[in-house]
Amino acid sequence: MRISQLDGRAVGLWGWGREGRAAWRAIRARLPSLPLTLFCSEGEAADAAALGDALLRPRTGADAEALAALDVVVKSPGISPYRPEALAAAAHGTVFVGGTAQWFAERPDARTLCVTGTKGKSTTTALLAHLLRAAGVRTALAGNIGLPLLELLDAEAEAWAIELSSYQTGDVAASGTRPGIAVVTNVFPEHLDWHGSEARYVADKLALLTxxxxRIAVLNAEDPRLAALDLPDSEVRWYGRGDGWHLRGDALYRGDEAVLDTAGLPLPGRHNRGNLCAALTALDAFGLDAAALAPHARGFLPLPHRLQALGERDGLRWVNDSISTTPHAGIAALQLYPGPRTAILVGGHDRGLDWGVFADYVRRHPPGVVATMGQNGPRIFEALREAAAEGGFALRQAADLEAAVAAARAALGPGGGVLLLSPGAPSFGPYRDYAERGRHFARLGGFDPDAIAAIPGLGIA
Incomplete structure (x- = not known):
């Protein structure tokens, strides 16, 4: 739905975070006289009122009746369309649309490289932008990575590297615009509270493809869900297998051609080097010589809160992986920092994910310490009791991050090691987002939280 199609309709905004404010600005720029109802919190209502927009009417609480009174609601990504009040309003004819859908509808001719996946989507998107720019292509880096697309509605770029969460993938299809290249790194259960079930999460995540x-789908051949897909409307290019971009140990190959030794790249962990394979496959699909661009990965600046080495304090290496929101991400972190001198901090907002796979991993590859915390900390603690006894690692339970840090340090004892924040769960509750959680971890270690927080390359360059 284009913004011009909102004219003359009863329109609401639901959510007043960065996406909500971007939607307001975009609508105002094109429809300055359109009345808007804003559903938000009390504090956000005061912030919105301070804008001086007489046609923006904030109200707290979005019930089914209020939503059903509107023709269209522009919804922020974090608000699930499966909530009862949204479903009830939709049944009465209210149309829910996201800012991502509006951007795609407004920019059908943009050359887009859309990236999603349970893990690796941010790094893959940022790598794409970095390598496109190395090729001299004017590139936008935007989307779920930290810059709403609507903030760049009227900007021009030769390529658009766009990260999409599972909350946004359906918006692309809803826009009626086909993406040029879609990259999917992997699919594991996540965000079950938003989607309502694992099956719906998988369906929503894969909606970018299905x-x-x-026009071109770039897929990870090592992911069984992706390998089983039939996409008759798309040309499929695989990575992670012998006829495409793949790894042999630390060596990066395109087919049988050895291209690069990845050992010295600023991409911690084998999974991140797999993200490089995804980015290079997308670059080939875009029409560039990816093999010639691959060495430019040496100049990539890693993203914050993703296996970010903060430094050393009192013999401990502090590693911030606050972006980790699934048990699989915690496993990937332990693969990079294995052994009895590693203490991992896990837990946060409870989405109902199964921690059995994590328990199996730490039973077979025990760290030194696992400290649980947060809302689902007690549930994770119980899930790991047997694994701790069999694997021989220390298991500690704490109420919050600060207490978990203290418990993990005490359990490690003297002699150095790694203190690894890789929660495997969202930060909702005590923190606004994973970045705030990562900054708190940095402060606890005596590091400057502002110095570790910037996302390199956002916007157009």
Whole structure:
């Protein structure tokens, strides 16, 4: 739905975070006289009122009746369309649309490289932008990575590297615009509270492919869900197998051609080097010589809160992986920092994910300490009791991050080691987002939280 199609309709905004404010600005720029109802919190209502927009009417609480009174609601990504009040309003005819859908509808000719996946989507998107720019292509880096697309509605770029969460993939299909290239790194259960079930999460995540019908789909051959897909409307290019971009130990190959030794790249962990394979496959699909661009990965600046080495304090290496929101991400972190001198901090907002796979891993590859924390900390603690006894690692339970840090340091004792924040769960509750959680971890270690927080390359360059 284009913004011009909102004219003359009863329109609401639901959510007043960065995405909500970007939607307001975009609508105002094109429809300055359109009345808007804003559903938000009390504090956000005061912030919105301070803008001086007489046609923006904030109200707290979005019930089914209020939503059903509107023709269209522009919804922020974090608000699930499966909430009862949204479903009830939709049944009465209210149309829910996201800012991502509006951007795609407004920019059908943009050359887009859309990236999603349970793990690796941010790094893959940022790598794409970095390598496109190394090729001299004017590139936008935007989307779920930290810059709403609507903030760049009227900007021009030769390529758009766009990260999409599972909350946004359906928006692309809803826009009626086919993405040029769609990259999917992997699919594991996540965000079950938003989607309502694992099956719906998988369907929503894969909507970028199944409903979006990209011209070219770049897929990870090592992911069984992706390998089983049939995409008759898309050309599929695989990475992670012998006829495409793949790894042999630390060596990066395109088919049988050895291209690069990845050992010295600023991409911690084998999974991040797999993200490089995804980015290079997308670059080939875009029409560039990816093999010639691959060495430019040496100049990539890693993203914050993703296996970010903060430094050393009192013999401990502090590693901030606050972006980790699934048990699989915690496993990937332990693969990079294995052994009895590693203490991992896990837990946070409870989405109902199964921690059995994590328990199996630490039973077979025990760290020194696992400290649980947060809302689902007690549930994780119980899930790991047997694994701790069999694997021989220390298991500690704490109420919050500060207490978990203290418990982990005490359990490690003297002699150095790694203190690894890789929660495997969202930060909701005590923190606004994973970045705030990562900054708190940095402060606890005596590091400057502002110095570790910037995302390199956002916007157009």
């Amino acid at each position: 409903a979006g019908r990209p």
